[in-house]
Amino acid sequence: MNPWDDFDCTLANALSDLPPSQETIRDVTPWRTAIDRIVLGLCLTCFSLNFLYLQYLLPAVGVIQTYLGFRTLRNANRWFRLAWYASICKAVSLYANLILAATPWEPASALLKTVLSIACMLLLLLGLRQGLRQIARPFGARRDPVLWALVWYLVLMALALLRPEPGWPTFILLIAAFVLIIRSLCKVRDQLETCGYTMEAAPVRLSAERVLAAYLGSLALAVLLAAVLSCRAPLAGAPVEQNFDSHETAAIRQELTDLHLPEAVVNALPPEDLARLSGAVESTEAVGGLPLGNVGEDEHQNQVFALLFPDGSVQLLHVFSAEPDGTIWQNKLSLRCDASLSEVTGRLFYTHGGSAMTAPLAFEEPDDISGIDFFGETYQQFRAESALFSWPAASQDRWGYVIARVDQAANPKTTFSEILTVSSASMPRYPYQQPTGKEWRYGRQFYYGNGASLLWKADEERS
Amino acid sequence: MTDTELLAKWQTDHDAGMEALLAQYAPLLRYVIGGVLRDRQDAEDCFSEVSLTLWQKLDSYEPAKGGLAAWLTAVARNTALNHLKARLRREKHQPDPPPEVPSPEEALLRRERAELLRRTVDALPELDRMVFYRRYYYLQPVGRIAAELGLSQRAVEGRLYRLRQRLRETLGGDDA
Numbered sequence: 356m357n358p359w360d361d362f363d364c365t366l367a368n369a370l371s372d373l374p375p376s377q378e379t380i381r382d383v384t385p386w387r388t389a390i391d392r393i394v395l396g397l398c399l400t401c402f403s404l405n406f407l408y409l410q411y412l413l414p415a416v417g418v419i420q421t422y423l424g425f426r427t428l429r430n431a432n433r434w435f436r437l438a439w440y441a442s443i444c445k446a447v448s449l450y451a452n453l454i455l456a457a458t459p460w461e462p463a464s465a466l467l468k469t470v471l472s473i474a475c476m477l478l479l480l481l482g483l484r485q486g487l488r489q490i491a492r493p494f495g496a497r498r499d500p501v502l503w504a505l506v507w508y509l510v511l512m513a514l515a516l517l518r519p520e521p522g523w524p525t526f527i528l529l530i531a532a533f534v535l536i537i538r539s540l541c542k543v544r545d546q547l548e549t550c551g552y553t554m555e556a557a558p559v560r561l562s563a564e565r566v567l568a569a570y571l572g573s574l575a576l577a578v579l580l581a582a583v584l585s586c587r588a589p590l591a592g593a594p595v596e597q598n599f600d601s602h603e604t605a606a607i608r609q610e611l612t613d614l615h616l617p618e619a620v621v622n623a624l625p626p627e628d629l630a631r632l633s634g635a636v637e638s639t640e641a642v643g644g645l646p647l648g649n650v651g652e653d654e655h656q657n658q659v660f661a662l663l664f665p666d667g668s669v670q671l672l673h674v675f676s677a678e679p680d681g682t683i684w685q686n687k688l689s690l691r692c693d694a695s696l697s698e699v700t701g702r703l704f705y706t707h708g709g710s711a712m713t714a715p716l717a718f719e720e721p722d723d724i725s726g727i728d729f730f731g732e733t734y735q736q737f738r739a740e741s742a743l744f745s746w747p748a749a750s751q752d753r754w755g756y757v758i759a760r761v762d763q764a765a766n767p768k769t770t771f772s773e774i775l776t777v778s779s780a781s782m783p784r785y786p787y788q789q790p791t792g793k794e795w796r797y798g799r800q801f802y803y804g805n806g807a808s809l810l811w812k813a814d815e816e817r818s
Numbered sequence: 819m820t821d822t823e824l825l826a827k828w829q830t831d832h833d834a835g836m837e838a839l840l841a842q843y844a845p846l847l848r849y850v851i852g853g854v855l856r857d858r859q860d861a862e863d864c865f866s867e868v869s870l871t872l873w874q875k876l877d878s879y880e881p882a883k884g885g886l887a888a889w890l891t892a893v894a895r896n897t898a899l900n901h902l903k904a905r906l907r908r909e910k911h912q913p914d915p916p917p918e919v920p921s922p923e924e925a926l927l928r929r930e931r932a933e934l935l936r937r938t939v940d941a942l943p944e945l946d947r948m949v950f951y952r953r954y955y956y957l958q959p960v961g962r963i964a965a966e967l968g969l970s971q972r973a974v975e976g977r978l979y980r981l982r983q984r985l986r987e988t989l990g991g992d993d994a
Contacts, residue, residue, distance in 0.1 A: 377884065380887055
């Protein structure tokens with residue numbers, strides 16, 4: 356900064372007759388802005404409003420306001436410095452958690468995450484309390500609202516652990532207590548206005564606005580990136596191999612074709628799946644198929660076959676096709692059957708860049724799927740074998756199959772199996788969610804694919 | 819203790835009243851003086867001078883015209899500024915200037931310019947106005963302004979530069 360020139364001196368002299376307003380004089384202190392930020396930060400982080408994404412936005416703004424407040428006060432005493440460190444931990448931990456929430460990955464330990472969060476908050480409140488006491492001691496201020504804030508926070512944590520749904524009376528009591536604490540904290544802020552002048556504000560390299568913009572901007576970008584990347588379940592696609600069949604595999608293919616399985620499907624089966632289906636003596640095609648959504652019109656219709664083996668075991672073969680312009684985001688294929696299934700495998704086929712490609716389906720642990728009707732009511736619930744996948748962009752001729760062994764039919768006469776291909780919403784969602792049964796609503800556009808179900812009559816016909 | 823209680827105490831017992839007033843407002847007075855005078859000894863001397871001024875002038879304070887804090891700020895600021903000017907003159911071995919007695923025309927012109935400055939400053943955005951008063955009323959160094967407002971030094975320097983340009987354009991040249 357250049358030394359003062361005549362113009363600066365003239366301005367300074369002129370202001371002797373033009374004192375600033377009362378409000379300006381009140382605001383010229385190293386204390387007020389910092390403590391206001393801390394109080395605002397505490398208000399935003401202690402409560403969460405679970406709508407319009409406010410449960411993520413407000414704490415993000417809150418932790419950074421708290422950090423900025425303690426950043427100014429950090430040189431005042433060691434307690435404020437401790438609180439400043441705690442606010443950094445809190446801001447970093449929230450940053451990481453908000454990004455993780457956009458991905459399918461869970462933190463390594465949920466307990467560690469909770470303990471860290473509570474420890475940061477307690478350290479922060481402890482630092483604030485002791486820091487205020489140290490400043491106020493020479494001036495004889497007696498109020499101690501931060502002690503009550505500490506007690507309030509501990510009660511809140513205890514309630515969260517012991518009674519997750521405490522009910523309205525407790526909730527209203529907690530809100531009222533919090534409002535009183537904040538009110539008391541504001542009074543202390545005003546009382547300590549005088550001693551605030553003794554403090555020396557710590558210098559900063561980045562303006563508060565820039566820190567706030569950098570934190571929130573980079574967080575929004577990282578969350579968006581994580582959500583987009585997490586909303587794809589890439590396939591381990593490989594070109595379809597054009598090997599010549601051995602006599603043995605050619606014989607199996609002929610056997611399956613003779614059992615009226617579609618020739619195109621039989622020809623696409625790799626040797627390991629052919630081996631599984633080898634020896635089938637009888638096949639029954641789906642009866643009473645219930646087409647939902649847009650069923651593909653190519654040669655691979657949505658079909659279900661029950662293959663009967665000499666030892667009485669049964670394997671299901673589901674063949675399904677997908678819309679050519681279906682989503683490239685995450686899809687969830689769910690196979691449900693009212694008998695227990697095992698050895699569930701599957702494969703996808705598509706053409707990409709003119710090449711015929713194939714990829715295995717990776718089935719996860721069975722999960723629960725709910726069907727929800729127009730009025731939001733759950734009308735059915737079932738367990739299903741599920742696999743997540745995403746079609747490559749610009750791929751065509753999408754189809755696939757799933758093979759499963761039926762272990763034990765609850766009632767062979769009425770056993771049925773159905774494959775549901777549920778796509779996620781067209782855009783990534785926050786927080787991360789797999790496509791769930793909640794999305795599987797009758798008539799919704801994102802439901803597509805195979806609704807063909809099998810009223811499996813193999814046992815009945817056999818008997 | 820409220821300002822009214824402080825003043826009542828002063829009215830009944832000057833010693834006790836001044837003691838209470840300084841107990842409450844000494845940090846503010848030192849803060850204002852410290853912005854103008856960076857030398858610790860200078861600031862301490864000035865604080866004594868301000869205390870003496872308060873003894874002499876506290877009776878002239880009119881609550882209807884503004885808060886006690888604003889009045890004390892003005893007393894501390896003007897005393898410190900005079901202290902600084904006197905020290906600079908001593909350093910340059912310059913004699914004290916004769917008391918300035920403006921002519922009626924000069925006084926009128928000065929009032930008009932002061933009014934223009936007030937309007938210009940009132941029209942500034944809040945943060946700019948705060949930076950302006952801290953720099954030209956409180957005479958604070960850029961580093962302190964930056965730290966207390968949570969800004970970087972460069973940001974404050976940039977704002978001050980733009981402010982000066984604007985004021986020069988509005989007020990005209992080197993005269994305010």
